[in-house]
Amino acid sequence: MSKVLSAVAWPYANGPRHIGHVAGFGVPSDVFSRYMRMAGHDVLMVSGSDEHGTPILIAADEVGMTPQALADQNHRIIAEDLTSLGLTYDLYTRTTTPNHHAVVQELFTGVYENGYFVEQTTYGAISPSTGRTLPDRYIEGTCPICGYDGARGDQCDNCGNQLDPHDLVNPRSKINGETPEFIETQHFFLDLPALADALGEWLDERAASETWRPNVIRFSQNILKEIRPRAMTRDIDWGIAVPLEGWRDNPTKKLYVWFDAVIGYLSASIEWARRSGDNDAWRAWWNDPEALSYYFMGKDNITFHSQIWPAELLAYSGKGAKGGALHEYGELNLPTEVVSSEFLTMEGRKFSSSKRVVIYVRDLLSRYQPDAFRYFVAAAGPENQDSDFTWSEFVRRTNDELVAGWGNLVNRTATLVAKNFGEIPKAGDLTVEDQTVLDSVDAAFGVVGELIARHRQKQAIGEAMRVVAEVNKYVSDSEPWKIKDDPDRLATVLHVMTQCVSDLNLVLSPFLPFAANEVDKAFGGAGDIAPMPRIEEADDLDGGAPYPIITGDYTAVPAWERKPVVPGTPVGKPTPIFTKLDPSIVDEELARLGE
Numbered sequence: 001m002s003k004v005l006s007a008v009a010w011p012y013a014n015g016p017r018h019i020g021h022v023a024g025f026g027v028p029s030d031v032f033s034r035y036m037r038m039a040g041h042d043v044l045m046v047s048g049s050d051e052h053g054t055p056i057l058i059a060a061d062e063v064g065m066t067p068q069a070l071a072d073q074n075h076r077i078i079a080e081d082l083t084s085l086g087l088t089y090d091l092y093t094r095t096t097t098p099n100h101h102a103v104v105q106e107l108f109t110g111v112y113e114n115g116y117f118v119e120q121t122t123y124g125a126i127s128p129s130t131g132r133t134l135p136d137r138y139i140e141g142t143c144p145i146c147g148y149d150g151a152r153g154d155q156c157d158n159c160g161n162q163l164d165p166h167d168l169v170n171p172r173s174k175i176n177g178e179t180p181e182f183i184e185t186q187h188f189f190l191d192l193p194a195l196a197d198a199l200g201e202w203l204d205e206r207a208a209s210e211t212w213r214p215n216v217i218r219f220s221q222n223i224l225k226e227i228r229p230r231a232m233t234r235d236i237d238w239g240i241a242v243p244l245e246g247w248r249d250n251p252t253k254k255l256y257v258w259f260d261a262v263i264g265y266l267s268a269s270i271e272w273a274r275r276s277g278d279n280d281a282w283r284a285w286w287n288d289p290e291a292l293s294y295y296f297m298g299k300d301n302i303t304f305h306s307q308i309w310p311a312e313l314l315a316y317s318g319k320g321a322k323g324g325a326l327h328e329y330g331e332l333n334l335p336t337e338v339v340s341s342e343f344l345t346m347e348g349r350k351f352s353s354s355k356r357v358v359i360y361v362r363d364l365l366s367r368y369q370p371d372a373f374r375y376f377v378a379a380a381g382p383e384n385q386d387s388d389f390t391w392s393e394f395v396r397r398t399n400d401e402l403v404a405g406w407g408n409l410v411n412r413t414a415t416l417v418a419k420n421f422g423e424i425p426k427a428g429d430l431t432v433e434d435q436t437v438l439d440s441v442d443a444a445f446g447v448v449g450e451l452i453a454r455h456r457q458k459q460a461i462g463e464a465m466r467v468v469a470e471v472n473k474y475v476s477d478s479e480p481w482k483i484k485d486d487p488d489r490l491a492t493v494l495h496v497m498t499q500c501v502s503d504l505n506l507v508l509s510p511f512l513p514f515a516a517n518e519v520d521k522a523f524g525g526a527g528d529i530a531p532m533p534r535i536e537e538a539d540d541l542d543g544g545a546p547y548p549i550i551t552g553d554y555t556a557v558p559a560w561e562r563k564p565v566v567p568g569t570p571v572g573k574p575t576p577i578f579t580k581l582d583p584s585i586v587d588e589e590l591a592r593l594g595e
Contacts, residue, residue, distance in 0.1 A: 001040040002292050005285045006033045007265040007335075008047035008087075009297035010095070013074040014059040017081060018358045019373065019389065020351040024298035024341040027377040028457060030087045032294065032339075034510035034530065035452040038560040044285050046268035048093035048100075049075040052239040053257030054135040058175065067238045071096055072547070079548050081361040083533050085370050086513045091272040092533075092550035095264055098542035099274070103267035104260045105243040106328055107316055108232075112244070114324025116191045116315035117232070123166040123182040124235050125153070127173060133235040134165070134173055134180050135257075141168030145226070155303055160219050161226045162303065188242070189229035190259075195311045195320040196227045202310060202334055211454065213384055216299075216340045220306035230308070232259040262309040265295070266332065274541050275551075283330070292336045294455075298343065298382075305338045339455050342382040346389045347593065356594055359389075369579055371512040372398045378461040378511045391589040395581045406468050406508065406515075407578040409475070413497045414522045414574035416480055424498050424523065425491035426567040434496045437474040441467055441503045442562050448507050449560055457511075464507050471500045495567070498523060502565050505529070506558060518577050524569035529558050 009025035011017050025047075033045045051071040060070040075094050082092060094100070111117055125134040136153035143151035144167050148158035153165030165171055166182050173180055192199075203224065207217050232255060233242055239254030247253055266286065273281035285291050295305045311320075317331040318324025343350075349357045364373055376394055379401070381387055417424060430438075444467045451460035475497060483490040502523065509516035513530030521527035533552040540546060 001042065002290065003285050003288060004033075004036050004041045004043045005265070005269070005291065005293035006036075006043055006045035007293060007295045008045060008089070009295075009301060010047055010050035010261050010264050011078050011082075012053075012055065013049040013051045013071045013078065013094075014055045015074060015353065016077050016360045016362060018351055018353070018360050019364055020344040020346065021298070022082070022085060022361055023344040023377045023381050023389075025296045026082060026085060026087050027374050027381070028339065028341060028383070028455070029294075029296035030085075031374075031378060031457055031510045032296075032452060032455065033088055034513065034557070035449060035560065037554055037557045038506070038510070039449060039453070040559070042284075043090075043554075044269060044272065044282075045088060045090050046092070046265060046272060047089060048091075048095060048264055048268055049078055050257070050261045050264070051075065051094055051096045052254070052260060054133060054138065054234075054236055054238075057132070057236070057238050068096065076548050077362070079535055079550050081365070083535050083550055084365050085361065085374070086530075086532055087550070088531065088533050088552055088554050089550040090552070090554070091268050091275070093264075093268050093271055094547060095260060095267075097267075097271070097540060097547070098544050099271045099540075100260070100264060100267040101240050102542075103270055104240050104255060104263045107263050107266070107312060108255065108259070109243055110316040110327035110329075111190070111312060112188075113327070114315055114318045114320075115322040116194060116320060116324070117188045118191050118229055119186060120189050120229070120231075121184055122164075122187055122189075122231060124185040124187075125165045125171070125180040126183055127175070128178055128181050129176065134175070135234070136163075136165050138174045139165040139168065139171050139180060140174055141171040144169055155223075157300065160222050160303075162223060162228065162230065185235055187231040187233045190232045190308070190311060190315070191229050191320075191322075192227045192307070192311055193229065194322050195314050196224060197321060198314045198319050199227075199307065199310060200224055202314075203306070206337070212337055213340065213455070215342075215384065216302060216306070216338055219299075219302055220338070223303060223307055227307075232256045258304050258308060259312070262304055262312065266329070271541065275538075286332050287330045289333065291333055293333055294337050294339050295335050296339050297341070299340045300343075302338060302340050305335065305340075310334050337455070342384065342386045344382045344387055344389055347391070347590070348388055368398075368581075369514065371515045372402060372578070372581075374511055374513075375402055375461070378457050379465075381458070383455075383458045391586045395583060395586055398578070398581050401465060403576075403578045403580045405465060405472065406504070406512075407576060409468055409472050409504075410501055410519050410522065410577055411574055412475065413494070413501050414571055417494050417498060417523075417571045418573045420490060420494065421571075423571055424565050424567050424569045425495050427495035428488040428492040430492065430496070433474065433477070434492065437471055437500060438496060440470055441500045444504070444507050445561055452510065461508075461511055464504065464511075467507075468504055471497070471504065474500075495565070498571075499562075499565050503562050506560070506563070515577050522574045522577070523565070523571055528556070531557060
């Protein structure tokens, strides 16, 4: 079986995360990782809070806190929310650790020594009212290439081209609308043109594999056409120092937050290894060319994962046009796939905290079951096209699909078994109908598993719920509640029903881990088939301040295959697994949004 790296986008720590964020990176990565562990693969799922950059400074100023204090506060909130969603990180850490700083500086040094950094004089954007540097993403204007009015200073989401804020027509600050001033400044640029051929070969190879989502590979190949050097340092006092003489001690020059954030996948893997007691354990996922790596994010981050990060990896390994030597970390694997989701909107509008068009993860989970949200994301989320979260659709899917479909099958099976036998009965002779439904459920392991492995989660859960409906039909057709004078036949039908529920519970467990444990308990199990993450207060490995991490032991997962139920296992009267939602919550939630 394979070593599989699940590299999950780093939530930005300028505030709590809303459901649009976790729909793109959180739920899809966890469903995949849970399945791959059950399929026998050795999964390393890593991420953390992204805590550098100007937006942190701006948010800290607004609330009168230091950047570090704000990052501390939001890192804890985000970690708690992701744990409450059941996301099974092997390590969720942060970018303000000495470990991360050291790994980033090693990558910079390797890229620099291999000749892929070019020092250039460029124009930096300054806010006239504050004198502070404006980050590229906080400047918008008209794209000079396609004419789109709403292009950002780093790229145009309409045509996909990389931009420089100085190139925008009518640039303006997204913070206060003022026109930025552009001043000359020295920066290090990543020599992307010298890496273009290597990037192109890698992307062509990925395209030939036909595994990437078509929109992602097309976008990634398109942005190669206008490739040019990109600044990897910034005029800012909050970030990672540039590890060169004359730069290291300069308080106003730091590495670009996007240069450092993507390196977090590597630094988190290294931190995980150090915490495991084997400092080199990370190499099995990063240096072995047979290892697989999947990067989960929203589509606005494709550029950084299919161009900037691979370019950094190639440059560090000396694989561009300028050649180069290997360094301390050796040759590092390029992504196997960039798994990018589209955007989730809410009630037809783009998420906006300032406009109160937002549902924070914590608020949602304070009122609703995490599996209800996980189900919505899997069944109706932005997997390959933008999708809209509406409260009416959330209620409908919860009630009509989760409660009336899967929840109903679980509840009536457990109720009938408890009432008639008090334990799982032994099966007698199977009819054609019995065997047909058992075979159909058993086949779901192969079909659903293969779809999850290919990041077709919407199809996967649709197939699982189709089989749930098939079993519900078998129950309705068999009418076990009417079998009064044939105990062997009743036992057989209820045994078949119980086996189907047990199988489908495993199939659905990557999507519905909280419910999976409750279903397991309802049928006499220990309730531990879907391991859960935990938060630990961790000491910093290099003498920094302690901080919370997400971790967990996910080794004891059941195999992705039928496990025969054991006759004689006690089954008591069940309680409902899912909470049916009153339709009135739609109006209540819309009122919270001011609608």
